[in-house]
Amino acid sequence: MAFLEVASITKQFGNQLVLDQLDFSLEKKQILAVLGRSGCGKTTLLKILAGLVSPDRGSVRVEGQPIQERPLPERGVLYLYQEALLFPHLTVEENLGYGLKVRKQPKPQIALQTERMLYDLELSAHARQLPSQLSGGQRQRVALGRALLVQPRLLLLDEPFGALDPETRSNMQLFFKKIAQQYQITAIFVTHDLKEAVNMGQQWALMEKGQLTHYQQLKDFSKDPKTGLQQEIAFWKKIDHQL
Amino acid sequence: MKSSNLLSIGLVGGFLLAILFLAVGSLATEWRFPALLPERYTFEHWEAWFQKKAWMYYLVLSLLLSAAVSITAVCLGLMTASGLSRDKRSFLWLRLSYLPYGLSPVLYAYSMQFFYHISGLAGTWLGVYLAQLILVYPFAVVLFFTYFDSSMHHLEDQAGSLGASRAVVFQSITLPILRRPVQTILIQLFLVSWFDYGITSVIGSGQLKTLTLIVYQYIGESNLIYSSLASCILMAPPMILWLLQPSRSTKQDIPV
Numbered sequence: 185m186a187f188l189e190v191a192s193i194t195k196q197f198g199n200q201l202v203l204d205q206l207d208f209s210l211e212k213k214q215i216l217a218v219l220g221r222s223g224c225g226k227t228t229l230l231k232i233l234a235g236l237v238s239p240d241r242g243s244v245r246v247e248g249q250p251i252q253e254r255p256l257p258e259r260g261v262l263y264l265y266q267e268a269l270l271f272p273h274l275t276v277e278e279n280l281g282y283g284l285k286v287r288k289q290p291k292p293q294i295a296l297q298t299e300r301m302l303y304d305l306e307l308s309a310h311a312r313q314l315p316s317q318l319s320g321g322q323r324q325r326v327a328l329g330r331a332l333l334v335q336p337r338l339l340l341l342d343e344p345f346g347a348l349d350p351e352t353r354s355n356m357q358l359f360f361k362k363i364a365q366q367y368q369i370t371a372i373f374v375t376h377d378l379k380e381a382v383n384m385g386q387q388w389a390l391m392e393k394g395q396l397t398h399y400q401q402l403k404d405f406s407k408d409p410k411t412g413l414q415q416e417i418a419f420w421k422k423i424d425h426q427l
Numbered sequence: 428m429k430s431s432n433l434l435s436i437g438l439v440g441g442f443l444l445a446i447l448f449l450a451v452g453s454l455a456t457e458w459r460f461p462a463l464l465p466e467r468y469t470f471e472h473w474e475a476w477f478q479k480k481a482w483m484y485y486l487v488l489s490l491l492l493s494a495a496v497s498i499t500a501v502c503l504g505l506m507t508a509s510g511l512s513r514d515k516r517s518f519l520w521l522r523l524s525y526l527p528y529g530l531s532p533v534l535y536a537y538s539m540q541f542f543y544h545i546s547g548l549a550g551t552w553l554g555v556y557l558a559q560l561i562l563v564y565p566f567a568v569v570l571f572f573t574y575f576d577s578s579m580h581h582l583e584d585q586a587g588s589l590g591a592s593r594a595v596v597f598q599s600i601t602l603p604i605l606r607r608p609v610q611t612i613l614i615q616l617f618l619v620s621w622f623d624y625g626i627t628s629v630i631g632s633g634q635l636k637t638l639t640l641i642v643y644q645y646i647g648e649s650n651l652i653y654s655s656l657a658s659c660i661l662m663a664p665p666m667i668l669w670l671l672q673p674s675r676s677t678k679q680d681i682p683v
Contacts, residue, residue, distance in 0.1 A: 273606075
């Protein structure tokens, strides 16, 4: 039995079929990178998994348990948007500790865990700053740290670095890989960037017209011409040859 | 001098001129046309006014009524706007919120008067409170609705995903972020209730008098001195609220 099992998820908005009988599964401590163009239904899929949108049909099971009927706070599934969505009236350390606080953890424990996370995020010097005083990359790191502190069973990342400049984006990708390794995250990472999908995933999927094709190995992902990876490789080989 | 500075000076000057007129009127003994200023000034009217205990009753009654109406409307409006903003037909609900303004307050009160009489609420504090609330509540919904956009929904959803219940999200995220709009809208609704004449007059049926009604009464009697004096007292709470009003009333920045 896989850690996450998604079966026959269907969602329609008006006359538009966004997700069509979508099935896939994911093992624990694995990161599934989902590649797809804008409007292919990636965000709808993540929102259904997070419990923010209800599917018309289908089921979502985590560790064999259906989670659709569970209230949002009890799902253990955390959805990170492209925007960091830090709470603007709370400092960095208060944002980090928010999830622990609402779970009524003892104050010393919150302080200790927050301090450790600040260190891991390399943001100790910014603990008492407000989100408006941080850069885009720093905000995303806080958002990631805030999510990790509540130890979600499943982390859903919806183009989390999409709004960052190329250099910060590249740094954040490296940072995420390090943190994912350190915290043994199970995650679905959605992106429209082929390179990012290849970099961030341990398994890969292509989403197109409401359908998802899942690849266990990178070579399988690469072989499928619809992913565009072969064309990308050919392009760079051609450039390299010209140089 | 910048045109914005000139405009500010003009606005403040015009406002102070009105206050000065009321203050002078309340201190005058005789002030008849075409005299530019009163012949003599005295504090006797103010002393006489304060010696009467009734003014305190009207002031407290008016303050309690406006505070109760505005606080209830803000609480209900905040919750309603939050809920409606997530509804698929939110646009329709918002349009319906404007319906009460198709009638002027006095017409609305007049059309509802019958029901207030048969329910025994006419002429009571509770009746006027309910009548004002019915008019002010949709106003609160309309004002708060604009603050519940997708950014606010995402923040609330994020807090929910982190483990907060709906009540905790409301208390720890929604309210603190909307602190400034809540203050501003509370003041605005207080003023709508404070200066209301039509509803209080019709539903109050002459048995419930607020300071605004007293001012209208003196104006109707062409009593310049007492209408000026009562107006000065009527303007005191709004002036205090104006001074307490947050300097920035727009929505706080929500980071993206």
